[in-house]
Amino acid sequence: MTVESHFENHKSVIETELKQTKETVLIAVAWINFKEYFNIFKEVLTNKAKLKIVCSDNWQNRSHQTIIDNLVNFGAEIRLLKMPRETNHMYHKFAIVDSKTILNGSFNWSPNATSSFENIIIIKDFPNEVTKFISEFNKLWDIESKAIKDLQKNTKCQENKCDGELFNILVFSEKTTKYYEVYGDIIEVCTCCNHQKTLQNCILNNRIEFMLNAYQDSSDDYETELIDRDINRLLDSYVKNKITIHAIGRVNSGLRYRDDDFVETNIIWKNKFVGDRLPDKFDDTTFGVVYDN
Ligand SMILES: [Zn+2]
Ligand SMILES: [Zn+2]
Structure with missing residues (x-):
């Protein structure tokens, strides 16, 4: 030696x-x-x-x-x-x-x-x-x-006769405060039935709104890629939480036709290991994430 x-x-x-x-x-x-x-x-x-x-x-x-x-x-x-x-x-x-x-x-x-x-x-x-x-x-x-x-890991839904899969989604409310703060809840969601359960609420984020706005306003691919990387990095940081977060969603609402209003939750980020197992959008639901600021 x-x-x-x-x-x-x-x-x-x-x-x-x-x-x-x-x-x-x-x-x-x-x-x-x-x-x-x-x-x-x-x-x-x-x-x-x-x-x-x-x-x-x-x-x-x-x-x-x-x-x-x-x-x-x-x-x-x-x-x-x-x-x-x-x-x-x-x-x-x-x-x-x-x-x-x-x-x-x-x-x-x-x-x-x-x-x-x-x-x-x-x-x-x-x-x-x-x-x-x-x-x-x-x-x-x-x-x-x-x-x-x-x-x-595939977590099967426990509801009777359902063979959907359960995912934890951090759903952010549609509205922000005037300081661009947005609140969200972590919701356990089934891909097949209506099962949903709130696992954690009142998660405050004061950067995501700013990043998403910049993302929408960005004009070239390089800029978009940089912002995209920033968003992913920020969202990735939530995975350190004791609860595994598979995806991030954002509530959206509006008028489709005259007097016909709609709500939906768009999935704005998915962990790369989750991929196509989770849909890009959930129609007709806010998962109860409504923070009025
Ligand atoms: Zn089902
Ligand atoms: Zn189910």
Whole structure:
């Protein structure tokens, strides 16, 4: 067994170890500057090694989404980890190369920080410790799998003779306050019968109205895509709630013909794992979400 400590040039230490891979690189690091490490990761993949990365689902990591997508296209498996509860943060900074080398320390994989004091320790040929690190990595990998499974899980309606599926929709009221705040409830809805149940009410959102207006006013594809990404990111944040939210709806009402008024709830966002199982619109219902502001 060998142990080596490094107190500077962390990036080149990481680069040297990762580039030696012939099989698998597992990385569990809370903050990764994907732009900074793109070339190293790409070389790992070009060497036909497997690359699996778990990092935390924070704003900084998400800001590199294009680069992450790029790496995924090259064959990397990358998970931005959403923790089930806000308090269970992931602070790891370790990697395992070919089930032989452990890199561990205080260093987040950012550009070489000259202003902070960090360390990386490289441990080689210590099989018992490698096993522990791999099992910790798999534990983190499975947390996300469980969250995805929950979203894919088909919950059958319990009503007599109904074989519809139940979804939780965060339905926002049609009206907003003069400060563009909008209130919503989380409703359990059946895709087939009239079953509905309010799971949580009075959820305040003060950005969605602004974003939807910008979305409608945006003139070019690029702008639309940026706003779309913002909306998705904001809505995604609700999924951290203890209740799984499958979709977001918005109540709409108006006059169809003279004196013939209508109400409907449009689904404005769906989790990507829900897809076509949920309709885009529910006619003739507000799900009781009527906040008069
Ligand atoms: Zn039914
Ligand atoms: Zn039903």
